[in-house]
Amino acid sequence: MRVTLRDARRADAQAIAALHHASWHAQLSTCLPPAVVEAHTLDARRAEWHVVLADLRVEGAVVRLAENDTGALVGFAHAGPARDCPTDVVVAGELYRLYIQPGVQGMGAGTALLRDMARALAHHGAGRMLVRCWAVNPACSFYERRGAVRIGLASKSVNGHILEEALYAFELASGRAPERF
Numbered sequence: 001m002r003v004t005l006r007d008a009r010r011a012d013a014q015a016i017a018a019l020h021h022a023s024w025h026a027q028l029s030t031c032l033p034p035a036v037v038e039a040h041t042l043d044a045r046r047a048e049w050h051v052v053l054a055d056l057r058v059e060g061a062v063v064r065l066a067e068n069d070t071g072a073l074v075g076f077a078h079a080g081p082a083r084d085c086p087t088d089v090v091v092a093g094e095l096y097r098l099y100i101q102p103g104v105q106g107m108g109a110g111t112a113l114l115r116d117m118a119r120a121l122a123h124h125g126a127g128r129m130l131v132r133c134w135a136v137n138p139a140c141s142f143y144e145r146r147g148a149v150r151i152g153l154a155s156k157s158v159n160g161h162i163l164e165e166a167l168y169a170f171e172l173a174s175g176r177a178p179e180r181f
């Protein structure tokens with residue numbers, strides 16, 4: 001599938017929230033405790049995305065969208081400065097989120113967005129890109145096969161459940177994404 005990437009605008013909030021909700025539930029609803037799954041509502045996603053897109057400049061973050069030939073949204077990525085990384089590894093940039101619409105996964109959009117975000121963070125001087133992924137999420141292997149190195153595990157309390165988050169680092173070579181992307 002050929003995708004075109006562009007920066008998100010505030011008017012994209014509803015479409016991004018709908019895709020995020022659908023992709024998150026398709027991937028994680030059977031892996032995480034029911035109380036955690038139920039807390040991830042579409043309304044909560046909509047509210048979250050209005051704030052994310054309004055605060056992009058303040059956060060120094062970027063949201064990139066992938067669209068197909070007909071201009072339909074098929075995925076998005078959100079990245080920016082690293083948020084406290086609980087390991088000794090120094091990371092400056094972080095991929096906060098990467099989601100592809102169910103039904104068009106496995107067609108290259110995720111890799112295209114990953115590469116784009118790695119380049120953007122490297123361009124802003126980040127030597128490493130942090131990615132957090134629930135340890136039970138099959139997406140861990142997607143990052144590993146693209147060169148991410150597991151640098152730790154973090155426990156996080158979510159709706160009364162302690163969940164394990166796998167922490168990955170991508171080495172970003174002087175403004176370029178890693179070769180294997």
Ligand SMILES: CC(C)(COP(=O)(O)OP(=O)(O)OC[C@H]1O[C@@H](n2cnc3c(N)ncnc32)[C@H](O)[C@@H]1OP(=O)(O)O)[C@@H](O)C(=O)NCCC(=O)NCCS
Pocket residue numbers: 023024027097098099100101104105106107108109110111112132133134137138139140141142145
């Ligand atoms: C993981 C994800 C971002 C990959 O993007 P994609 O466009 O599907 O992947 P690509 O077509 O670029 O690459 C294909 C690879 O992804 C793997 N893949 C496809 N769908 C996947 C899925 N749902 N979960 C994990 N890996 C998946 C394929 O097996 C293939 O692996 P390989 O090339 O390493 O052998 C995407 O599948 C997705 O959005 N998953 C659900 C949401 C999620 O878990 N996001 C990550 C949160 S940390």
